[in-house]
Amino acid sequence: MKKNRIPPSFFRACRAGRGRFVSNETGRGVLLSEKDHRAFAGGRRVAGEPGARLAAGHFLRENLDMPAALADLRSRYLGDWPGPGVHIVSLTDRCNSRCSYCAVSSPSAPASGGDMPAAMADGVVDFMFASGTAPLLLEFQGGEPLLNFGVLRRMVRRARARAAKEGRELHFSVVTNLTLLDREKLAFLAEEGVTVCTSLDGPAALHDAQRPLARGGSSHALVEKWLGRIAALRARYPGFEAPNAICTVTRRSLAAPEAIVDEFVRLGLERVQFGPLDPFGLAAGGGQGYSAAEFAAFYARALDRMLELAARGSKVYEKGARLFVSQLVGGGRPRYRNLDLAVRLAYGPDGSVYPSDEARMLAASGDGFFRLGSALSSDLRSLLRLPAARALLLSCFQELTSPACARCAFVPYCRVSPAYNYAAQGSFWGDMASSGRCALYKAVFGTILDRFSRPGSRRVLEKWAAYEG
Numbered sequence: 001m002k003k004n005r006i007p008p009s010f011f012r013a014c015r016a017g018r019g020r021f022v023s024n025e026t027g028r029g030v031l032l033s034e035k036d037h038r039a040f041a042g043g044r045r046v047a048g049e050p051g052a053r054l055a056a057g058h059f060l061r062e063n064l065d066m067p068a069a070l071a072d073l074r075s076r077y078l079g080d081w082p083g084p085g086v087h088i089v090s091l092t093d094r095c096n097s098r099c100s101y102c103a104v105s106s107p108s109a110p111a112s113g114g115d116m117p118a119a120m121a122d123g124v125v126d127f128m129f130a131s132g133t134a135p136l137l138l139e140f141q142g143g144e145p146l147l148n149f150g151v152l153r154r155m156v157r158r159a160r161a162r163a164a165k166e167g168r169e170l171h172f173s174v175v176t177n178l179t180l181l182d183r184e185k186l187a188f189l190a191e192e193g194v195t196v197c198t199s200l201d202g203p204a205a206l207h208d209a210q211r212p213l214a215r216g217g218s219s220h221a222l223v224e225k226w227l228g229r230i231a232a233l234r235a236r237y238p239g240f241e242a243p244n245a246i247c248t249v250t251r252r253s254l255a256a257p258e259a260i261v262d263e264f265v266r267l268g269l270e271r272v273q274f275g276p277l278d279p280f281g282l283a284a285g286g287g288q289g290y291s292a293a294e295f296a297a298f299y300a301r302a303l304d305r306m307l308e309l310a311a312r313g314s315k316v317y318e319k320g321a322r323l324f325v326s327q328l329v330g331g332g333r334p335r336y337r338n339l340d341l342a343v344r345l346a347y348g349p350d351g352s353v354y355p356s357d358e359a360r361m362l363a364a365s366g367d368g369f370f371r372l373g374s375a376l377s378s379d380l381r382s383l384l385r386l387p388a389a390r391a392l393l394l395s396c397f398q399e400l401t402s403p404a405c406a407r408c409a410f411v412p413y414c415r416v417s418p419a420y421n422y423a424a425q426g427s428f429w430g431d432m433a434s435s436g437r438c439a440l441y442k443a444v445f446g447t448i449l450d451r452f453s454r455p456g457s458r459r460v461l462e463k464w465a466a467y468e469g
């Protein structure tokens with residue numbers, strides 16, 4: 001070996017921004033200029049901050065801090081797995097909205113109209129508390145969960161009592177269209193610290209076109225009204241966190257990224273989150289979809305609008321960019337918030353247990369392929385013995401299952417769920433070389449890294465990365 005050569009340890013690389021992005025098995029990533037990448041790959045010393053990041057990220061075999069690298073690896077591969085912490089409960093199949101892209105409705109299998117009964121709700125809470133030791137998040141979904149508010153209230157109280165008795169950390173959120181909220185329900189959510197997550201697809205015309213109410217009238221007007229009431233109430237309830245909203249991006253949205261961002265800001269929502277259309281339910285029929293390139297162009301314009309507003313002092317930020325950059329600059333392990341079964345479980349109104357909310361939505365639209373068991377008759381230990389459960393846990397690490405991912409530098413930050421693969425490609429593992437979701441993720445990561453390589457927007461992105469949450 002030549003003197004002064006500093007051989008790199010294992011890494012993956014791809015073109016990104018104005019250089020190359022490299023990542024490794026411990027989940028660390030560094031954006032390098034072309035010149036620095038040539039030096040690094042050629043075993044020569046990289047000067048300055050990029051060199052320091054390579055050393056701290058276990059990229060250099062010289063002076064490799066093996067205990068720190070092993071700790072990162074152990075964390076990345078869930079060596080201390082405490083069981084799933086996110087429990088997504090569908091309280092009802094019913095809904096008062098008729099969204100054009102509804103994931104739980106299907107012309108071939110209309111929603112059953114079932115509500116989760118009280119005894120089943122108790123069973124789900126008990127199942128969740130018996131499923132490991134992770135801090136717990138109980139997220140209420142639907143249909144529209146406010147249509148079964150009595151059961152929501154019951155589950156919050158039962159979970160609170162168990163958490164207090166067992167010393168468990170517990171959080172709540174409810175995903176609601178807000179249109180059935182009233183003062184009494186809002187007071188309960190505020191008192192119990194149940195974070196409100198809603199949908200906002202943009203300005204009124206766009207939102208109402210995509211999210212009409214069954215009874216008519218403007219759903220946007222009601223969202224605006226209740227977001228205002230929540231903001232006013234938060235001063236009295238410090239534990240009542242700021243509400244969040246997600247914008248589902250359809251073909252109609254593509255022309256209006258700036259207007260959508262501006263609407264979030266106007267309604268006091270600092271966090272912007274975009275949801276690409278999933279191929280479930282009504283959205284599976286086509287007509288509302290778009291290519292990965294079209295989504296990427298939309299995303300780039302929206303991100304640029306947020307970077308511009310943030311540079312002028314606005315607190316607005318984009319959730320995906322914040323998470324990605326915080327992993328990049330913070331050096332912490334990627335956050336596996338969406339790992340099926342490993343981090344999250346979902347429950348249908350009948351108590352069926354699914355590895356993810358996508359799998360539960362697929363079942364609600366008529367295909368129960370991913371159902372693992374029932375909260376009343378199974379426990380996590382028995383579910384984990386199922387071959388399907390083991391395949392789902394393996395699917396959390398795509399570098400081990402997909403040849404394309406095994407070579408991709410984004411793999412520590414990325415995952416396409418088996419439910420998506422199954423719905424879009426008819427295969428549990430999917431084929432990433434032809435996957436629309438893989439192409440979309442690559443384009444989004446590339447856009448964020450491109451902005452990260454520009455000094456002005458990098459400053460803003462680093463500021464977002466430091467935000468809590």
Ligand code: SF4
Nearest residue numbers: 404405408411414438
């Ligand atoms: S899904 Fe695509 S972008 Fe994600 S890690 Fe695999 S190859 Fe890379």
